[in-house]
Amino acid sequence: MTRVQPTPMINPDLRFNSYGSWLRRRFGCRVSKVNVDAGFTCPNRDGSRGVGGCIYCDNSSFSPPGTQPALTIEQQMAEGMSYHRRRLNSERFIVYFQKYTNTYSSEEALADLYRRALDHPDVVGISVGTRPDALSDGAIDLLAELARDRYVCVELGLQSMDDEILTRINRGHTLAEYREAVARLTGRGIALCTHLIYGFPGESRESFLETAELMASLPMESLKLHQLHAVAGTRLADLYRQGEFIPLTHGEYLATVCDFLERLPARIAIQRLYGSAPLAIRVAPTWGLKNNQMWYSVVNELKRRGSWQGCRVE
Numbered sequence: 211m212t213r214v215q216p217t218p219m220i221n222p223d224l225r226f227n228s229y230g231s232w233l234r235r236r237f238g239c240r241v242s243k244v245n246v247d248a249g250f251t252c253p254n255r256d257g258s259r260g261v262g263g264c265i266y267c268d269n270s271s272f273s274p275p276g277t278q279p280a281l282t283i284e285q286q287m288a289e290g291m292s293y294h295r296r297r298l299n300s301e302r303f304i305v306y307f308q309k310y311t312n313t314y315s316s317e318e319a320l321a322d323l324y325r326r327a328l329d330h331p332d333v334v335g336i337s338v339g340t341r342p343d344a345l346s347d348g349a350i351d352l353l354a355e356l357a358r359d360r361y362v363c364v365e366l367g368l369q370s371m372d373d374e375i376l377t378r379i380n381r382g383h384t385l386a387e388y389r390e391a392v393a394r395l396t397g398r399g400i401a402l403c404t405h406l407i408y409g410f411p412g413e414s415r416e417s418f419l420e421t422a423e424l425m426a427s428l429p430m431e432s433l434k435l436h437q438l439h440a441v442a443g444t445r446l447a448d449l450y451r452q453g454e455f456i457p458l459t460h461g462e463y464l465a466t467v468c469d470f471l472e473r474l475p476a477r478i479a480i481q482r483l484y485g486s487a488p489l490a491i492r493v494a495p496t497w498g499l500k501n502n503q504m505w506y507s508v509v510n511e512l513k514r515r516g517s518w519q520g521c522r523v524e
Contacts (some may be wrong), residue, residue, distance in 0.1 A: 217476045223513035226471055226519035229432055232302075232479035235332055236361075237424040239344075242300035244290030246283045248323050250310040253344055254382030264369075264378045265379045265445035266407075268472040268491065272506065283326060291332065303330075306337045317348040324352070328360055335361025339404070340435045342366055342391035343383040344467035363401040365434070366391060371421050375410045380445075394429055401431040403481060408466060409438035409458045410450070415466050422473035426523065430478050435470065436485030440493040447493045457495035460507070476520035483508050495511060 219227045233241040247378040254260035281289075287305060294300040305327035313320060327336050338353065345364075356362050368388045371374055376384060393403060404425060408418050425433060437458055440446040458466075467483060484504040499507065512518060 213517070216521070219476050219479075220518050220520070224509050225517070226508075227476050227479045229479040229481040232432070237302055238495065239301040240298060241302045241304060241334060242294035242298055242305045243306040243337060244287055244294065245306045245308045246286040246290070247309045248307055248312060250307075250312050250314050252311045253314060253341065254511055255310075259343060259382040260380055262380060262445070265383055265449070266440065268441045268444050277461060283323060284330075285329060287327065287333075302332055302334045304335050304337050304363070305330075305333055306339070308339050310339075311341050311344045312338045313346070313349045313353075314344045317346070317352055320349055320351055324356060328356065333387055335363065337363040337365060337368045337457065338406075340367070340369065341366045341383060342388040345391050347393065347394075350394055350398065350400075353384070353395075353400050357399035357401075362399070364395055365403040365405055365433070366450070367405045368406045369405065370410055370413065370414065371424055372410075372417060375413055377411065379410060394484060396514060402429060403434060403435040404428075404430055406462075407436060407438050407485075408451040408470075411455050415462075415469075418466060419469055419473060422454050422470050426473070428474050432479040432481050433474070434482040435480070436482055437495070439485055439487055439495060441487045442491040442493055450494050455494075458501065459495070460497045464507055464511055468515065468517070469509060471512070471519045472517050472522040473507075474519055475523050476518075 216222070216225075219232075220229050221228055224231075230240075252263060255263045258459065283305070287303075291303055292302075294303065307323070307327075322339075324336055327333060336356070353362050353364060366388060368385075369381060370377070371385050371388075373384050375381075405423060438446070439457065440450045440455060445457055450457070463484075471480070484501075486501055486504065497504075
């Protein structure tokens with residue numbers, strides 16, 4: 211296959227379209243996401259779609275310690291903004307409703323939370339993590355209304371396009387429901403992001419790479435990608451101890467994620483490339499790499515190959 215040339219969206223140092231660079235181009239300054247916990251649950255936890263949640267899910271594995279529902283979202287925002295101002299000199303912020311399913315409530319409650327986040331003068335928008343099966347018409351109408359003059363991103367957790375895998379991990383929705391949610395959100399002024407995980411038991415490298423073609427066919431603006439990892443207290447950790455979950459090696463993940471990026475259109479910004487659970491609860495894999503080392507292992511592999519995001523897209 212002939213390699214296409216990199217577009218201006220591709221950072222020449224990183225070899226992919228990073229979300230941080232995308233935000234800077236859009237807003238003209240450094241923008242950071244500030245996580246908040248608004249106290250939501252999930253439809254596959256409360257019995258409406260299932261119980262127990264996804265087999266890998268423990269929100270403490272990816273949530274900053276300053277996010278807890280005991281604090282108001284204003285308090286959480288203030289703490290997060292202060293941190294990013296000190297660490298990165300960030301000037302503007304996106305409030306990220308992260309834990310569990312952040313459209314899973316009444317439209318009145320959602321409107322109150324979203325508008326309170328957007329009331330802060332330094333907030334340019336919101337990002338809402340949710341599931342394809344938890345988007346009412348009213349919630350979409352609300353998000354579209356807010357998106358008329360603010361940045362609104364909906365992050366849809368797909369995780370895998372294989373319905374058998376979705377069933378095995380107790381995800382509680384199907385690929386068809388994901389496609390339907392994307393169609394309902396498209397054309398409403400809402401930015402779309404999809405969350406994917408690689409390394410599920412029974413998943414092949416080839417089947418995961420097909421997901422890049424799915425993303426290319428949809429109006430995705432950004433993407434999150436990370437390896438499957440087991441944390442303490444989850445069903446996945448039990449499967450690991452029983453020998454039924456064999457985690458990826460760093461080399462396996464690195465090779466596949468670079469193959470994936472090469473097949474992904476350059477227009478799609480990359481929000482995440484790996485996951486990093488706290489050491490205190492991390493079970494497997496244990497690659498022994500810090501966040502910046504994980505980041506640059508991908509960058510350096512792309513440089514070694516002489517490739518970049520989208521280079522294999524026709």
